[in-house]
Amino acid sequence: MSETLENLSSETRQFPPPADLAANANVKADAYEEAAGDRLAFWAKQAERLAWTKPWDQVLDWSNPPFAKWFVGGELNIAYNCVDRHVEAGLGDKVAIHWEGEPGDTRTVTYSELLKLVSQAANTLTELGVTAGDRVMIYLPMIPEAAVAMLACARIGATHSVVFGGFSVEALATRIEDAAAKVVITADGGYRRGKPSALKPTVDEAVSRTDRIEHVLVVRRTGQDVAWTDKDKWWHETVEQASPEHKAQPFDSEHPLFILYTSGTTGKPKGILHTTGGYLTQTSYTHHAVFDLKPESDVYWCTADIGWVTGHSYIVYGPLSNGATQVMYEGTPDTPDRGRFWQIVDKYKVSILYTAPTLIRTMMKWGDDIPAKYDLSSLRVLGSVGEPINPEAWIWYRKNVGHERTPVVDTWWQTETGAIMISPLPGVTAAKPGSAMTALPGISADVVDDQAQSVPNGGGGFLVLREPWPSMLRTIWGDDQRFLETYWSRFGAGSSAGGDEWIYFAGDGAKKDSDGALWLLGRVDDVMLVSGHNISTTEVESALVSHPSVAEAAVVGATDPTTGQAIVAFTIPRGNVDTAGDAGEALIKELRNHVAKTLGPIAKPRQIMLVAELPKTRSGKIMRRLLRDVAENRSLGDVTTLQDSTVMDLISSGLKTAK
Ligand code: WT7
Numbered sequence: 001m002s003e004t005l006e007n008l009s010s011e012t013r014q015f016p017p018p019a020d021l022a023a024n025a026n027v028k029a030d031a032y033e034e035a036a037g038d039r040l041a042f043w044a045k046q047a048e049r050l051a052w053t054k055p056w057d058q059v060l061d062w063s064n065p066p067f068a069k070w071f072v073g074g075e076l077n078i079a080y081n082c083v084d085r086h087v088e089a090g091l092g093d094k095v096a097i098h099w100e101g102e103p104g105d106t107r108t109v110t111y112s113e114l115l116k117l118v119s120q121a122a123n124t125l126t127e128l129g130v131t132a133g134d135r136v137m138i139y140l141p142m143i144p145e146a147a148v149a150m151l152a153c154a155r156i157g158a159t160h161s162v163v164f165g166g167f168s169v170e171a172l173a174t175r176i177e178d179a180a181a182k183v184v185i186t187a188d189g190g191y192r193r194g195k196p197s198a199l200k201p202t203v204d205e206a207v208s209r210t211d212r213i214e215h216v217l218v219v220r221r222t223g224q225d226v227a228w229t230d231k232d233k234w235w236h237e238t239v240e241q242a243s244p245e246h247k248a249q250p251f252d253s254e255h256p257l258f259i260l261y262t263s264g265t266t267g268k269p270k271g272i273l274h275t276t277g278g279y280l281t282q283t284s285y286t287h288h289a290v291f292d293l294k295p296e297s298d299v300y301w302c303t304a305d306i307g308w309v310t311g312h313s314y315i316v317y318g319p320l321s322n323g324a325t326q327v328m329y330e331g332t333p334d335t336p337d338r339g340r341f342w343q344i345v346d347k348y349k350v351s352i353l354y355t356a357p358t359l360i361r362t363m364m365k366w367g368d369d370i371p372a373k374y375d376l377s378s379l380r381v382l383g384s385v386g387e388p389i390n391p392e393a394w395i396w397y398r399k400n401v402g403h404e405r406t407p408v409v410d411t412w413w414q415t416e417t418g419a420i421m422i423s424p425l426p427g428v429t430a431a432k433p434g435s436a437m438t439a440l441p442g443i444s445a446d447v448v449d450d451q452a453q454s455v456p457n458g459g460g461g462f463l464v465l466r467e468p469w470p471s472m473l474r475t476i477w478g479d480d481q482r483f484l485e486t487y488w489s490r491f492g493a494g495s496s497a498g499g500d501e502w503i504y505f506a507g508d509g510a511k512k513d514s515d516g517a518l519w520l521l522g523r524v525d526d527v528m529l530v531s532g533h534n535i536s537t538t539e540v541e542s543a544l545v546s547h548p549s550v551a552e553a554a555v556v557g558a559t560d561p562t563t564g565q566a567i568v569a570f571t572i573p574r575g576n577v578d579t580a581g582d583a584g585e586a587l588i589k590e591l592r593n594h595v596a597k598t599l600g601p602i603a604k605p606r607q608i609m610l611v612a613e614l615p616k617t618r619s620g621k622i623m624r625r626l627l628r629d630v631a632e633n634r635s636l637g638d639v640t641t642l643q644d645s646t647v648m649d650l651i652s653s654g655l656k657t658a659k
Contacts (some may be wrong), residue, residue: 011391015398016430021380025427027289027441035441042442043070043470044640047277051085052076056277060468065502066276066488068468070278075250078257078280079155082320084248086111095325098299098348099144102191102331109144111323117144119246121152122444124239128183128215132157132251135181135259137213138201138306139163141174141190145219145235147316148308149185149227150258154276156286157251161259161271164307165190165199166618168640172206173267175261178271179477180212184269185235187219188226194335196222200259206227251536253277259477260309262415263617263641270486271477272309272415278459278470280321282419286440287318290409291352291381292426299378301312301327302354303341307589308619309415310385313471314354333359338366342374344402353401354383358620360393363400365551367575371400381426382408386620388520394433400541412436412520414506416487418471421445422518426637434542435517443469445518447510452491452503459510460534462524464491465504509536526624528557528565533602537624540567542603543598547591554614554622555605558631566606568631569595569650570614579610607631613647615639627651 017025035042040059047056056074086094088195092112099107109117130136136158140146146162153160163172176184184207189198200218204227208214218226219235255276261269286563287293293300300319304310319326333341341363341527345353363371384394389410398408407426413419419442424431431437439445444467447455455461476483488494492503508520521527521536528535537555544553552572560566571591573579579587588608596604615623618641628649629636639645 001157011432011434013391013395014430014432015407017427018405019293022408022427025333026292026294027423027425027427027430031289031441039442039444039467043281046442047071047074047281047470048169049284049288050076050081052277056253060470066468066494066504067480068278068472068482069254070275070470071253071281072236072254074277075090075282076193076253076277077153077155077248077250078317080248080275081280082151082154082317083111083115083118085136086323087115089323091323094323097144097321098148098325098327099325100329100344101143102194102329102335107144114148114320116244118155119244120242121148121239122155122246123242124184124217125152125156125158125405127238127242128217128233130156130158130183130248133256134158134183135179136160137163137172137176137179137181137184137447139165139184139186139199140219140306141165141187141199141221142305142328143187143190143219143221144328145187147320147328148310150316151320155246155248156259156564157249157255159256159258161261162307162312163261164305164618166643167307169202169205169209170472170640172202173209175269175271176206176212177210178261179259182212183215183217184213185217185219187221188224189222191222191331193297193332195513196224198224198226200226207231218310220292239297251276254474256474258312260312260415270479270482272473273477274418274471278472279418280317282469282471283313283318284321286420286423287322288315289326289425289440290411290420290423291354291383293319293322293324293352295323295325298324298351298380299327299348300324300352300354301329301344301348301350303329303333303359304354304356304385305619307417309353309418313419333362339370339373342371342376345376345379347372349378351378352381352383353379356620357384357385357389357393358387358616358622359594360384360389361545361552364521365572368400376401379403379406382406383411384408385413386413387622388522388542389434389539390538390545391434392542393576398432398433398449406429407432410434412508412518416473417465418467418473421465421469422520432513435513435519437517439518443467447512447518448491450498450502452495452499455512456515457512457514460509460521462490463508463510463518463520465506466501468502517648524558528555528567530557530565530567530602531563535567535599535603539599540569540595541604543595543603544569544571544591546573546598547594549573549587550591551575552614554624554627556624556628556631558628560606567603568627569605569609570630571607571608572612572614573610584610609651611651613644613650615647615651616643617641618643
């Protein structure tokens with residue numbers, strides 16, 4: 001990766017924060033200096049945002065790297081921090097969750113009501129025999145009970161493992177088995193695309209494949225018919241009848257909070273383990289710093305599903321620990337129509353919106369006229385997460401959603417990092433579209449070459465983290481060896497080259513521009529090698545999306561007899577673009593030249609295909625592996641994690657008719 005295209009970072013646009021936001025920002029520029037001066041003192045100060053029942057003796061124990069312990073000896077209860085203490089501070093009537101069901105039904109949950117529900121659920125779990133250290137699976141739609149279930153587990157020290165409601169029997173069963181869980185919390189179903197979609201049959205089948213599960217708690221959401229087993233208990237007949245009194249017990253700072261499985265590219269899913277004190281410190285601080293949350297006036301909305309780490313850290317733990325008022329939405333962005341997101345922003349006067357590039361590009365494709373129909377003037381900070389955001393998508397977001405006023409914060413992090421690591425600060429940073437800019441205060445990110453040497457500004461290589469951080473994963477559940485191999489054996493002390501420093505390998509390519517700002521280039525497995533040049537899929541995709549006719553693009557390297565790999569692009573035209581017959585051919589030619597002009601002739605795609613959809617995982621990431629299969633005329637590999645399994649048929653048949 002040392003050799004990257006030099007003329008790629010031609011992006012020169014830069015957007016300083018609005019003056020009033022800068023003047024009143026929660027976190028100002030001095031935070032960087034403060035953290036650089038004494039990193040551990042900085043994090044200790046952030047930990048004081050929380051209520052501890054026993055203070056810690058040591059901020060960080062790094063005596064057995066890479067196994068970190070943060071706030072050693074400290075004790076706290078996470079649910080108390082997210083709920084009770086706000087009620088005790090007199091904020092019981094404050095709205096915690098404005099919930100919007102897909103069919104349009106709504107619920108308003110105040111902090112007092114949240115306390116009641118979490119306490120009742122904690123009592124029910126205890127009655128079912130769940131004790132501290134046990135594992136509980138959560139397989140729910142986006143309803144308030146999802147947050148309640150997570151907090152109830154945290155309250156009694158049970159470790160939760162949320163499985164995304166769209167995952168299969170197989171996925172759920174292997175996770176139950178790997179975590180050795182004893183209870184599942186689920187629902188009859190949830191609403192997706194205008195109709196009830198069942199969850200319980202998947203749970204029934206998964207539970208029957210293992211002998212781990214003793215009880216299944218079932219929330220009634222849709223009212224559809226469900227089969228019933230002797231393990232099942234209705235939520236409304238147990239939790240909602242339970243005592244609302246529950247005293248939260250403190251747990252050790254390193255008590256396991258949750259396991260969240262990430263699929264990875266190969267092999268069995270990795271159970272990423274997060275613990276208590278450090279995780280809550282960093283999610284709470286970053287939510288306060290990166291979104292500039294003013295709990296008394298802001299309405300915050302993160303559009304992620306609770307089944308992903310974004311939902312854990314920035315729907316449940318970060319916002320609730322900060323006493324935020326937030327929106328939670330059950331359904332899809334195009335139900336009943338493509339204006340649903342903007343209608344929700346308008347209705348609840350959302351001021352901070354956190355979403356994903358895949359959604360932004362989808363909205364671009366649907367057209368500017370849709371957001372223009374709604375009053376979006378309440379918005380003041382926009383966030384992005386999940387993938388590199390192409391500069392044009394960033395600009396579109398700021399213009400059509402933020403009306404040229406709002407900062408856009410592109411936040412880089414991973415399930416493994418637990419919380420945001422690299423991001424602009426909305427009141428400090430003059431952000432560049434497409435760059436996550438710099439590591440947050442207290443975080444040490446770098447880009448290194450294959451010898452683990454830090455690259456100079458203008459250079460490219462591998463993204464690494466050089467110092468432990470509070471919300472870092474502690475291990476892979478039940479597999480310390482895999483934890484060491486996956487993240488710590490590439491560079492530094494844990495590698496064959498050795499060294500004094502433990503260096504975390506993130507698996508992403510990145511580069512530093514001439515100012516030292518960081519540009520994320522996608523997973524290193526996706527980098528293409530064309531005639532001896534490393535070219536990142538992200539950069540070619542961004543070049544394509546910068547053309548006014550393109551809404552979205554996915555690029556892969558296909559084996560090529562002359563160049564080693566050749567660039568093949570799958571491109572979705574914007575809604576109003578004519579692609580019939582000759583117009584399509586002309587557009588393809590123009591796009592190839594456009595990429596060559598933007599990035600240099602070496603990056604000119606060998607082939608561009610115009611398509612209606614791209615294959616994506618359920619968390620919205622493009623599955624380049626399948627596109628590589630198409631580009632190399634192979635039969636398709638595993639399609640079971642696709643969000644919509646018909647997409648590949650659409651792409652293949654579209655290609656045939658185009659020929
Ligand atoms: C991978 C982690 C972080 C929560 C959601 C995804 C990519 C994430 C960005 C960003 C460029 C990004 C990386 C990372 N990624 N955010 N702002 N810019 N790439 O969590 O499923 O664990 O995925 O998502 O490739 O390694 P995840």
